[in-house]
Amino acid sequence: MNHNSTPKAALIVVDVQNDFCPGGALAVPDGDRVVEPLNRAAAAFAAAGLPVVATRDWHPPHTGHFQPFGGLWPVHCVQNTPGAEFHPGLRLPADTILLFKGIDEQLDGYSAFDGVDDAGTVLADLVRQLGVGHLYIGGLATDYCVRATVLDARLRGLAVTVLIDAVAGVDLQPGDSERALAEIRAAGAQTCRVEELTL
Ligand code: VGL
Numbered sequence: 617m618n619h620n621s622t623p624k625a626a627l628i629v630v631d632v633q634n635d636f637c638p639g640g641a642l643a644v645p646d647g648d649r650v651v652e653p654l655n656r657a658a659a660a661f662a663a664a665g666l667p668v669v670a671t672r673d674w675h676p677p678h679t680g681h682f683q684p685f686g687g688l689w690p691v692h693c694v695q696n697t698p699g700a701e702f703h704p705g706l707r708l709p710a711d712t713i714l715l716f717k718g719i720d721e722q723l724d725g726y727s728a729f730d731g732v733d734d735a736g737t738v739l740a741d742l743v744r745q746l747g748v749g750h751l752y753i754g755g756l757a758t759d760y761c762v763r764a765t766v767l768d769a770r771l772r773g774l775a776v777t778v779l780i781d782a783v784a785g786v787d788l789q790p791g792d793s794e795r796a797l798a799e800i801r802a803a804g805a806q807t808c809r810v811e812e813l814t815l
């Protein structure tokens with residue numbers, strides 16, 4: 617627990633994976649433009665001694681999340697396939713905490729709070745163990761996993777800042793990302809650009 621008024625920060629890098637980038641199975645338009653600002657953010661957090669968490673959408677081959685099995689999405693980010701790997705340009709600190717999400721065959725698992733690390737620990741427990749009270753969030757996709765992660769964090773009473781130049785959306789319906797950002801702001805999250813970060 618911090619005893620000053622500024623809660624300890626952590627960076628959450630959401631789903632910067634090949635399948636969400638151009639050429640991938642569920643490509644977010646210009647998804648790869650988040651890579652460079654997230655590299656700068658991750659370096660800044662590491663330099664400040666602050667934790668970095670990176671999530672991967674990590675689906676079993678058969679899940680109700682996929683169109684062939686009644687879901688919304690084309691098959692993407694199947695466990696241990698190239699599409700599920702991080703974008704090759706993403707540079708994460710060596711001690712980045714890796715979370716796997718979307719593993720459950722019955723659930724979409726959009727939120728990072730539905731993810732687990734390789735020991736099965738959930739993000740809420742990691743945040744508590746690290747004494748973190750403020751999440752800075754970027755990655756893919758604004759209107760699904762970023763949105764769900766931000767709203768869960770706010771429900772849990774965490775301060776949230778979305779790195780606005782380091783998110784990109786699917787926009788299945790035009791305007792989905794703008795609507796998601798409006799919800800994110802209405803939930804009390806702030807936004808800033810990576811270059812404006814003060815840690
Ligand atoms: C996501 C759609 C399906 C995301 C994951 O990472 O935002 N979107 N699965």
Ligand code: ZN
Pocket residue numbers: 673675681689692693718
């Ligand atoms: Zn998915």
